Amino acid sequence: MLVLGISAFYHDSAAAMVRDGQIIAAAQEERFTRKKHDPSFPANAIRYCLDEAKASGETVDRVVFYEKPFLKFERLIETYLAFAPRGFGSFRKSMPLWIGEKLFQRDLLLRELKEISPALGEQGKLRFSEHHFSHAASAYYPSPFQSSLVLTMDGVGEWATTSAAIGQGDNLAIFKEIHFPHSLGLLYSAFTYYTGFKVNSGEYKVMGLAPYGEPKYAKAIFDNLIDVKPDGSFRLNLNYFSYCTGLTMTDRRFDAIFGGPPRRADEPLEQKHMDLAASIQAVTEEVVLRLTRSLAAETGHRNLCLAGGVALNCVANGKVLRDGRFDRIFVQPASGDAGGALGAALAVYYDETRGGDAARVVKQPDAMQGAFLGPSYEQADIERRLEAVGAVFSVVDDNSVIEKTAAALASGQAVGWHQGRMEFGPRSLGNRSILGDPRSPTMQKALNLKVKYRESFRPFAPAVLRERVSDWFALDADSPYMLLVANVKSERCRKMSAEEQALFGIDKLNILRSDIPAVTHVDYSARIQTVHKETNPRYHALISRFEQLTGCPVLVNTSFNVRGEPIVCTPEDAFRCFMGCEIEFLAVGNCILHKEQQNPDLARDYKSAFELD
Template identity: 85%
Template sequence: MLVLGISAFYHDSAAALIRDGQIVAAAQEERFTRKKHDPSFPVNAIAYCLGEARASGEEVDRIAFYEKPFLKFERLLETYLAFAPRGFESFRRAMPLWIGEKLFQRDHLLRELSAISPALGEKAKLRFSEHHFSHAASAYYPSPFQSALVLTMDGVGEWATTSAAIGREQDLSIIKEIHFPHSLGLLYSAFTYYTGFKVNSGEYKVMGLAPYGEPKYAKTIFDHLIDVKPDGSFRLNLDYFSFCTGLTMTDSRFEAMFGGPARRPDQPLEQRHMDLAASIQAVTEDVVLRLTRSLSTQTGLRHLCLAGGVALNCVANGKVLRDGRFDRIFIQPAAGDAGGALGAAFAVYCGETRRADGAKIVKEPDSMRGTYLGPSFEQSDIERRLDAAGAVYSVVDDDALISQTATALASGRAVGWHQGRMEFGPRALGGRSILADPRSPTMQKALNLKVKYRESFRPFAPSVLRERVADWFDLDVDSPYMLLVADVKSDRCREMSAQEQALFGVDKLNVLRSEIPAVTHVDYSARLQTVHKETNPRYYALISRFEELTGCPVLVNTSFNVRGEPIVCTPEDAFSCFMGSEIEFLAVGNSILHKERQNPELVRDYKNAFDLD
């Protein structure tokens, strides 16, 4: 059975295709349209998935949409009625869109699908999966576990904001839910908004800002904003929020409690903002740990799967792992709404094959295949595209590619690395990455300000050979998707002096703290990716060669884009970013490009090319 999964119309639209329970392809629409978090119908992602499978519309058996629009409309309408007459302006703006388009989303979807292929627009093929069930399915079915607890946390789906499910072989069933408006994801997003970042995209910035502060406001949050029970269930005090009735996340009472209006994006960060970030991070970790502990006790299950936007909080994930209630944890790398496309496809496939012929999902050590599920490009195609872009390059064999790139890294150059299939999800994992030497004390600042054009406080992640991870970090499990945080080993660290500890906020980041300062955050932590020879042999070979040159089996790995730009997809995207930033060396397939050899007329003003996220 061939099942096409779709998520669309909110943010991070995507498509995924599975054949007989095996993932064939998956990609976000933003990578093709170059619009970050693109919510539009994923025409390009669908076309890619079908092309990768060499399948026509006629061969697709089912099409699965990741949520149920009628239930979502019911929640919207009931919320407005419950808070009436407050929120009339928000209601007035939302209703025409819902009545004109989203309430009749089945027809809208069929029209969009028919435009791609008439056979895709057949009504009998279309199915809908509930939002949180799609998330749960995206985590459980690709996991290596035959049975597991599945915890899903996000802003809101139709009604659910937090759900617990149990997976056993082919079966997956939700056992508990917390409903809107009580949402851990929306609570975190309220602080994202209040500290001056964009909701649904800036939450990871709050997480990165948290180590610069102290959780001074955590007690205030617990006392006034959220009532958390010992089992992790919770309720928000809606007197302090306006997301139910207004056009912003917080209201005047929230502002009065925390000392003033929300920070504008163009205003400088103050210590208060860092303390607020530390506080909401601490509260989130507390709630997540209470949930996982109580669910572990209740179910007795020793494997845990995580999905939903809150599952991208890798600091909380690391604490759940170290808590020891579970032997193994699997986190869906596309944990947000993009992954809902994959989950919907699995939900429909498993539901229908279980009823029909008893077909089973074959569990593999990594069914996500390192999440390298997007487009790849043959060398001849790469050369044709680079020629059309006016690039100057040389073509080398595999060994020379690895050797020259490792040498460039060891000499302190920033490297663009475009290899193999593109990653599915928000992280670059050695397919579409910017790489650098983690030993450099100036690399973190240089990459932020001169290559990524982003806030200087944001940390970078290390990629480390799997078998060497325990030599450098307090972790010895797989972390292939960069979704776990662990401390740098103490014998690799340098303790900061009292004078250095007293530095304000971001100034601490410039203090030499370890042998790999470019990936060591101010609290000595790092967001790890373990690199495995089986899933990415070329990236593994590069890090191994770098270790031969330097003695260090670690590289700085950040996504191949500038701030506000989606991660690059094509060789042309890679060349444009290369020419628009201060990346000095580019490897696309077996083509090598040096910045100093390029036509200076092709240099682009990339710093201002994209809306800031």
């Protein structure tokens, strides 16, 4: 049975293809259109999935949308009625779009599908899955567990904002929900907005900013904004928020608690903003821990699956693991709405085949194939594409790719690494990555300011050989998707002086605090990616060779893009980014490119090519 899953029309549109329960392909639309968080119908991603599956519209059995538009419309109407006459302006602006397009989303989907293939748009093939069930399915079905508790937390789906489910064999069932407008994801987004970042894209910046501050406002948040019960269930005080009826997240009463209006994006970050980030991070962690502890006690399950946008909070995930209520945790690498496409396809497959001969097969370490589910390019195709854009390159054998790249990294160069299938989800995991030497005390600042063109406080992730992770970090578990945070091992750390400890905020940034300063955050933590030979042998070989040269089995790994740009997809994307920033060395397949050998006329002003996120 061949099932195509789709998520679209909000943010991070995507498509995924599942054949007989096996994930064949998955990709976000933004990677093809080059529009970050592109919400449009994922026509390019669908075409890629069809090509990868060697399928046509005729051979696809089901097409599944990741949520139910009528339920979402019901929530919108009921919310406006509950708060009337407040929010009439917002109601008036949103209704034409809903009535003209979203209310009739079935017809819109069928029209768009028919543009790709008339057979793909046959009405009898189309199904709809509930938003949170799609998330839960995206985490449970690819997980390495025969049975598991599944916790989904995000902004909002149709009604649910938090849900708990039990997965057992082929069966998955939600048994508990918290409904809109009470939402941990929207509470976090309110602080994203208030600290001057973009909602639905800047939440990870708040998480990265938090270690620079102190949770001075946590009590104010608990006292005024959220009532959390011992079991983790919660309610927000809606007097302080305007997302139900307005066009902003917060209002003047919210501002009054924290002493002023929201920060504008062009205003400097101050210590107050760092303290606010630390405070909402601490509150989020407390709520998540109460939820996971109570659900563990209630269900007795020792395996946990996580999905939804809040599951991308890797700091909270790391604390859940260390809390010890669960033996193993699996986090869906595409936890946001893009992953809903995959979950919807899996949900319908298992629903329609249940009771048949094809039972769910549990795979180790999981069924996500390292999240390497996007397009790849044959060597001859890479060479043609690079020649067409004027690149100067040499072609080397497999061993030389590893040798030359490892040598470039050991010499302190910033390296672009474009190999194999593109990653699905928001993280580069070693196939569309910018790499660097983590031992360098200047690498973090240089990558942020000269390559990524982004805020200087943003941390970078260490990619470490799985067999060596416990030698360098306070972790001995799989973290292939960069979704667990743990501290750098104490023996690898340098104790700060009294003067250094007295520093505040961004002044802490340039303090040398470990043997791998480029990936050690100001609180000695790191967002760890364990690299597994089974899922990415070439990347594993590169880090292994780097260790032979330097004694360090760790690399800096950040996404191959500049600020505001989607992660690169094609060899041409990689070359353009290479020429638009200060990456010095590029490996695309077996093609090696050095910046000094390129035509300087091909350089471009990449800093202003994309809208800042």
